[in-house]
Amino acid sequence: MFNETKTHEITVDVVILTMKNNAIQVLLVKRLNEPFKDKWAIPGGYVRLSENLDQAALRILKERTNVDNIYLEQLYTFGDPLRHPNARVITCAYFALVRSEDLNITTSPELGWHKVSDLPPLAFDHKEIIEYSLKRTRERLELCPVAYQLLNEKFTLTEMQKAYELIMNKKLDKRNFRKKALSTEGLIELDEYTKSSSKRPARLYTFENIKLNSKRAHFIKKEKK
Amino acid sequence: MFNETKTHEITVDVVILTMKNNAIQVLLVKRLNEPFKDKWAIPGGYVRLSENLDQAALRILKERTNVDNIYLEQLYTFGDPLRHPNARVITCAYFALVRSEDLNITTSPELGWHKVSDLPPLAFDHKEIIEYSLKRTRERLELCPVAYQLLNEKFTLTEMQKAYELIMNKKLDKRNFRKKALSTEGLIELDEYTKSSSKRPARLYTFENIKLNSKRAHFIKKEKK
DNA sequence: TCCCTTGTTTTTAATAATACAATAAAAAGA
DNA sequence: TCTTTTTATTGTATTATTAAAAACAAGGGA
Numbered sequence: 001m002f003n004e005t006k007t008h009e010i011t012v013d014v015v016i017l018t019m020k021n022n023a024i025q026v027l028l029v030k031r032l033n034e035p036f037k038d039k040w041a042i043p044g045g046y047v048r049l050s051e052n053l054d055q056a057a058l059r060i061l062k063e064r065t066n067v068d069n070i071y072l073e074q075l076y077t078f079g080d081p082l083r084h085p086n087a088r089v090i091t092c093a094y095f096a097l098v099r100s101e102d103l104n105i106t107t108s109p110e111l112g113w114h115k116v117s118d119l120p121p122l123a124f125d126h127k128e129i130i131e132y133s134l135k136r137t138r139e140r141l142e143l144c145p146v147a148y149q150l151l152n153e154k155f156t157l158t159e160m161q162k163a164y165e166l167i168m169n170k171k172l173d174k175r176n177f178r179k180k181a182l183s184t185e186g187l188i189e190l191d192e193y194t195k196s197s198s199k200r201p202a203r204l205y206t207f208e209n210i211k212l213n214s215k216r217a218h219f220i221k222k223e224k225k
Numbered sequence: 226m227f228n229e230t231k232t233h234e235i236t237v238d239v240v241i242l243t244m245k246n247n248a249i250q251v252l253l254v255k256r257l258n259e260p261f262k263d264k265w266a267i268p269g270g271y272v273r274l275s276e277n278l279d280q281a282a283l284r285i286l287k288e289r290t291n292v293d294n295i296y297l298e299q300l301y302t303f304g305d306p307l308r309h310p311n312a313r314v315i316t317c318a319y320f321a322l323v324r325s326e327d328l329n330i331t332t333s334p335e336l337g338w339h340k341v342s343d344l345p346p347l348a349f350d351h352k353e354i355i356e357y358s359l360k361r362t363r364e365r366l367e368l369c370p371v372a373y374q375l376l377n378e379k380f381t382l383t384e385m386q387k388a389y390e391l392i393m394n395k396k397l398d399k400r401n402f403r404k405k406a407l408s409t410e411g412l413i414e415l416d417e418y419t420k421s422s423s424k425r426p427a428r429l430y431t432f433e434n435i436k437l438n439s440k441r442a443h444f445i446k447k448e449k450k
Numbered sequence: 451t452c453c454c455t456t457g458t459t460t461t462t463a464a465t466a467a468t469a470c471a472a473t474a475a476a477a478a479g480a
Numbered sequence: 481t482c483t484t485t486t487t488a489t490t491g492t493a494t495t496a497t498t499a500a501a502a503a504c505a506a507g508g509g510a
Binding site: 175198200201 | 469470471477478
């Protein structure tokens, strides 16, 4: 049995999500070689012998986006024998939520952001992995205000609501949202306002460092039966 | 970089939980060889090249318990470089919930059930894996009545409540539990009763096949702030 | 027959979630 | 300066959910 398993390879792939241009977007790289040449893929790499899986995911994230100290969570391990046409590659998928203002990426024809609602042709089972990361993000959002990981450090409640609506893919009631948002542990009201053009300024808020997953967020109304 | 990864090995380990003797118990095997000789471990094995991870977990479960058609879910992938002292072994952990009446195991000094509240010395990081499987089971239980996977086909509401109390590790109010349990989708009231000694017989219930994870179960009261 | 144990049902109060619309603040243009 | 435009901000009535609690029922054994 041991011999039969010798040729497994293990990689870590990271779904990197951010909010840009009023949409949830995912960072993709274009494959330059076969298999799946010219298709898009989520960033990934082999796990080094000296690092654990979290460290591998952080390394890949750092290599690609130059950010750290962000929300990163193991998603699922995909191991279908046919997911890679030429080899037996098992991938441990992670997903990350990053602030667009923290990003320091020079995009190119081979590296760029794509709206999750309009994905290009993807390599391997990466479509499935991205969809699963969105499902998990929705689940997390029902338990804790993890969406603030997508917002800039200072944000308005309208921006926060927009993030929720994009992730949950439904409209929320403005008054109820604000009421519940304001009761969220860790939300801090600032004495600053947006200064934009031709409209009423909005108060800015920020989050203190809170334990994620610590509290149920009440932003999303339950489905009607 | 490829060379550095060649010697990874990948296994699947399965935390098999059941309810026996008024306790949640886990199936463990005693290790006969080093490393961790004479310590206990959760059942596992290498992933074969021809099977995916779910199939590997099902195979291991079937080999050990001779049951199939049970609740099985991928738990987490553990890949610390030091989790195995002699090799770089990454394990994809699963957990399973089985009915004690379905079990067909001949226990021995090397294979047996252990209460999760009183575990023997464990090999590798298996203590962490078992604890994580209990945490996940609790999370699942808050979303769907997955506990019926631990109950026999026909059960009383008191037995069902007992399962919830054991998993959640807290007492529940009998009257409220029954009210909410009876409103659960898929619960079927039978015209049969327990015939036991010296007490009032209890009505038996069963579950029709339901989509798990389809509905929030209301059995557990929220934590007080 | 009485006692003991466990199973079963109902009512009420408290809390949380939901639906819903008018007013306030700033800037631009008339 | 007045009007228009745009977005921010706020409260209440209703409904649904959850929590807490008490009395009665059924069987076995003394």
